[in-house]
Amino acid sequence: MGATMKATDDAQKSQLESIVDDGILGFPHISAAIEYEIRVFWAFTWRDWSMSVVPGLMYTIAALRSLDTPSTELIIQSLIRSLIYSLLYIYNFDIANQINGVAEDRINKPDRPLSSGLVTIRGAYIRWYATTVVHLALGAAWGVLPFTFLWVFITIYTSFYGGDKHWIPKNLGFMSIGTFSLLQAAWGLVTPLAWAQWRYALVLCSVFGIVASVQDMRDVDGDKVAGRRTLPIVLGNNFRWIMAAIICAAPAACWQLQVFRYTHWLVGVCGALLTFAMFYMAGRVVHGGSRKYDHKTYMILTYIYCGCIAVPMLCP
Numbered sequence: 001m002g003a004t005m006k007a008t009d010d011a012q013k014s015q016l017e018s019i020v021d022d023g024i025l026g027f028p029h030i031s032a033a034i035e036y037e038i039r040v041f042w043a044f045t046w047r048d049w050s051m052s053v054v055p056g057l058m059y060t061i062a063a064l065r066s067l068d069t070p071s072t073e074l075i076i077q078s079l080i081r082s083l084i085y086s087l088l089y090i091y092n093f094d095i096a097n098q099i100n101g102v103a104e105d106r107i108n109k110p111d112r113p114l115s116s117g118l119v120t121i122r123g124a125y126i127r128w129y130a131t132t133v134v135h136l137a138l139g140a141a142w143g144v145l146p147f148t149f150l151w152v153f154i155t156i157y158t159s160f161y162g163g164d165k166h167w168i169p170k171n172l173g174f175m176s177i178g179t180f181s182l183l184q185a186a187w188g189l190v191t192p193l194a195w196a197q198w199r200y201a202l203v204l205c206s207v208f209g210i211v212a213s214v215q216d217m218r219d220v221d222g223d224k225v226a227g228r229r230t231l232p233i234v235l236g237n238n239f240r241w242i243m244a245a246i247i248c249a250a251p252a253a254c255w256q257l258q259v260f261r262y263t264h265w266l267v268g269v270c271g272a273l274l275t276f277a278m279f280y281m282a283g284r285v286v287h288g289g290s291r292k293y294d295h296k297t298y299m300i301l302t303y304i305y306c307g308c309i310a311v312p313m314l315c316p
Contacts, residue, residue, distance in 0.1 A: 040127075043113045044094045045087075050302040051179075055309045056086035056186045062313040063190035070190075078190045081142055085189065088135040089151060089182055095128040096159035104222030108291075139185070147185040154178060167213055167231040176209030179305075196261070203257050204308055207250050214243060214285060214301055218294040240286050247282040251275040259308070264315040270307070277304050 045052075060082035064070050070078075098105060098114050105115040113119040119127075132152055139148025157163040158174045183201045187193055216223060216230035217239075223230050232239045251274070254260075260267050281304065284297040 040113055040119055041087075041091060043111075043116075043118055044098065045090050047109075048090050048094060050299065050306055052090035052182065053083070053086040055179075055306050056089065056182055057082050058306065058309045058313050059183050059186040060190055062309070062316060063187040065313060065316040067191060074190070081138075081189050082186055085135075085138060085142070085144075085185060086182070088131055088138065089185075092128055092131040092135055092152070093155045093159075093178075095124050095131065096155050097164075099124050099128065100159045100164065101222075101226065104219070104226045107225060108219045108222035142189055144185040144188040147181040147188065151178060151181040151185075154181075165227060166229045167216070167234065170228075170230065171212040171216075172209050174209075175212040176205045179208055180205040183309075200259060200312070203254070203259050207254060208305055211243070211247050211250055211301065213239075214247075214281070214294075215298040217285070217288060218291045218298065240288065244282040244285045247278055247285065251278050260311050267311060267315050270311045270314070274304060274307050274311075277307065 057079065060078055064075055064078055067074075098112055099121065102114045102121075105112045110116060114121065114124060136145070136148055136152060139145040154163070154174055154177050158170065163169045163174060180201050183205065184193060184197070187197050187201075213231040216232050220230070220232055223233060231243070235242060251271075255271070255275075260271055262268065277300070281297060281300050284293070284300065288294045288297055
């Protein structure tokens, strides 16, 4: 009996020691928590970097290149701020959007954190409140609060108050205003906005919002479950030809509105390449069919968008 009790005490003592001695000050637990949060962040946002982080950083570089002699300190500070701002921008939106779309994600994107069980609804709400507060605070500290507030406002409207249920507020409204708020903030982190930047962002983001309905081609089944009236659902079989015609007309509108300033011959080359890319995307819209194919078509649109941002970055 005594031997058994001694063995039990030794086992408990050994177990306690293994718990207490598991690293210095519990660092392995902190490390595991950080690793988990990085995995959660990536799972929420990886699909949207080409619409947020990449163009945000590129436009900040464009703002830096517009200056005569930016200091090394300003360059480093602006790029770090732009990266942090863009990460918060997409993270708080994706959390809100996916809280609102668990049912459809189980059909369209079952690998997302909420539909896969990686994160609970409670955990998602905690992260959304935290990232939104930090985003607003940094926006105020860095002098771009109006654009941050605009982004948070339309995120709340779209995700929690039905703004995603119809294609007009979802794409013409949210996509246009959302990209506009990011571009203006990305530039404003470096230097005050001039009329040229306002005009460029307004035209580019308006055109983008018009053609952004291509993203909804891949999600028709889930959108029907969610009760959405996206343009592919509203127009049915006519959507692909109508959207292809709009996409083909978009470059002509951009040329006519002089989206790019001709500061260098390379601007014309970039404009021609982007025009051909739009024609290629229009062909994909017409010939698409599978969800995987339509997703790639939408990704091409995001690359074209990044290409448009690259022009003022390469040729200020």
